[in-house]
Amino acid sequence: MAVLNPTAYRTGDxxxxxxxxxxxxxxxxxxxxxxxxxxPPGLLLLTVLTATGLATAAVPLGTLLRELRWMWxxxxxxxxxxxxxxxxxxxxxxxxxxxxxxxxxAIDGGLIAWRLVIIIxxxxxxxxxxxxxxxxxxxxxxxxxxxxxNGRRMATxxxxxxxxxxxxxxxxxxxxxxxxxxxxxxxRNPVRRVAYTAIPVLRKVAGSGDNLAMAMEARCYSxxxxxxxxxxxxxDWLTILVLVVVCSAAVVI
Amino acid sequence: xxxxxxxxxxEVINLTHRFPDGTYGIQDVSICxxxxxxxxxxxxxxxxxxxxxxxLNGLLSPYSGxxxxxxxxxxxxxxxxxxxxxxxxxxxxxQIVGETVWDDAVFGPENLKMxxxxxxxxxxxxxxxxxxxARRHQSPHVLSGGEKRRLxxxxxxxxxxxxxxxxxxxxNLDYPGIRQVLRQLVRLRGQGRTLIVITHDxxxxxxxxxxxxxxxxxxxxxxxxxxxxxxxIGQFGVREPCASLLGKEIPSWLS
Numbered sequence: 001m002a003v004l005n006p007t008a009y010r011t012g013d014x015x016x017x018x019x020x021x022x023x024x025x026x027x028x029x030x031x032x033x034x035x036x037x038x039x040p041p042g043l044l045l046l047t048v049l050t051a052t053g054l055a056t057a058a059v060p061l062g063t064l065l066r067e068l069r070w071m072w073x074x075x076x077x078x079x080x081x082x083x084x085x086x087x088x089x090x091x092x093x094x095x096x097x098x099x100x101x102x103x104x105x106a107i108d109g110g111l112i113a114w115r116l117v118i119i120i121x122x123x124x125x126x127x128x129x130x131x132x133x134x135x136x137x138x139x140x141x142x143x144x145x146x147x148x149x150n151g152r153r154m155a156t157x158x159x160x161x162x163x164x165x166x167x168x169x170x171x172x173x174x175x176x177x178x179x180x181x182x183x184x185x186x187x188r189n190p191v192r193r194v195a196y197t198a199i200p201v202l203r204k205v206a207g208s209g210d211n212l213a214m215a216m217e218a219r220c221y222s223x224x225x226x227x228x229x230x231x232x233x234x235x236d237w238l239t240i241l242v243l244v245v246v247c248s249a250a251v252v253i
Numbered sequence: 254x255x256x257x258x259x260x261x262x263x264e265v266i267n268l269t270h271r272f273p274d275g276t277y278g279i280q281d282v283s284i285c286x287x288x289x290x291x292x293x294x295x296x297x298x299x300x301x302x303x304x305x306x307x308x309l310n311g312l313l314s315p316y317s318g319x320x321x322x323x324x325x326x327x328x329x330x331x332x333x334x335x336x337x338x339x340x341x342x343x344x345x346x347x348q349i350v351g352e353t354v355w356d357d358a359v360f361g362p363e364n365l366k367m368x369x370x371x372x373x374x375x376x377x378x379x380x381x382x383x384x385x386x387a388r389r390h391q392s393p394h395v396l397s398g399g400e401k402r403r404l405x406x407x408x409x410x411x412x413x414x415x416x417x418x419x420x421x422x423x424x425n426l427d428y429p430g431i432r433q434v435l436r437q438l439v440r441l442r443g444q445g446r447t448l449i450v451i452t453h454d455x456x457x458x459x460x461x462x463x464x465x466x467x468x469x470x471x472x473x474x475x476x477x478x479x480x481x482x483x484x485x486i487g488q489f490g491v492r493e494p495c496a497s498l499l500g501k502e503i504p505s506w507l508s
Contacts, residue, residue, distance in 0.1 A: 009352040011390045131352045211347035214312055218340045219412065220332055220364040229369055 008166045009131055015235070016057045016129040021138040021228075023236040024126050027243050031122050034247040035115040042250035043114050049246055050121050057129045064124065071120065075113035082109030132162040137228045152223045164209070171204045172197065260324070261285035262416060262447055263309055263338070268318035270304050278304035279471040281318070286416070291438075291448045293479070295455050296468035297490025302451045303343075305468065306418045309449070310338035336365065339414030343421040345401040354380065354396070354404055355389040361412040376411050383407045383437060399430025406437055416447040423457050431457055435506055456494040459483060460505040467491065479503065 011017075016024070035046060054061055086105025093100040126135070136155035143151030175197055187193050263286040270278040279301040286292055294302050307313040308320050311331040320327045327334040342348045351357030358380055362372040380386040383403040388396070393404055402422060409417060422438070423431045439461055442448055450458055455465065465482040467475035469489045475482045483497045496503040 208347055215342055215348040219361040220335045226363040226366055
């Protein structure tokens, strides 16, 4: 059996799983915009909200945080770069190193990282509780009123990208294991290690892409297909109303 | 099951396929498939089996020659050809597009722009037929190899094709998995479907085949009943079933 990617869709019957994908999409946009405005008390409120969502959807938080380890490195770099390159009165120098760190910069970087974490986790919450076909349908619906944009085609492209993320991760994992079995870890040069991994992964993913395209073609794939049945229910409106109230509170406090 | 009076459902006439690098996959192949037949296409790796069947629903275009589906060229209406000739690929993983068993099975009918209620009814029946209805909400990636292959078959059956082409349906399967898939094929044959099965391991299904076609270096070198074709098939790089070597009737893997 295959190893599951924690960011991929997980079957379930939670409130979030049953929610209309259009409302989930609106909710994600709402939380993301609020995050950009939010200060620590507001961000704390949104963090609690996100954690509640993850718990409700039974997303394995521990596994998720481990799988996102590269993201932590990126966030650390953001904090460090802000601390290094922000001028401010509250700077302090590091002994033996010709650099000084700004406390204000570090706080700014921390806030940016915090906002990014909330947005990423909310995005994962969306993808792990919503089938890609439903996300595509919601995107097609949201782009419907936009002139000169083919919503269905955009949604199709997005659906294919979403279909391929787990495939890329699966291929990377298989290639990584095969390389470890042949002693890749003995190689000191990280660039060569990345090259040895990336080239076969790209080759395999391209091959999988060809196979998938042919299999989809064999099943009469087109943009013009029966859309998923989207139905807004009272609970969806109530959930979005609660979300609006929480986001408003997060901006105000 | 086979009605010799039937006109061929598929006719392949002097078909040649040339790859972009100039090599030939198949050359001057002529063959026909009649309604209700279970035809086994065999041959060593690179003999042109997969290339041949990908012409049957227009996934590949001929370099020369033609393929007729119910008397009309496949290229005249590709959508109709793909609805009539369903194809189960060798790698079930690359064929699965849905996040759940149900999503994958509805993919084809949704592409045919069917009514939602009709899709639901048809897919429920198909999943029940292949024994996956109870797993409809599960991710396809947690299924066993045999179950994935049955899901791939279900995805094709949901489009109600008259002909089903299966490319190496037993590859990478354990013994129970092979029997699951074989049972499914025998059931489909009992329903009167035309089945074209590609395999290099003929022993597993030869007992149920009406005809065996042997491809070698892109040419049809043998075409006939299993009892006539299988003796001496080893010269074309295909393992002859043990029973055939001993001059006995080939037993079914389901018995």
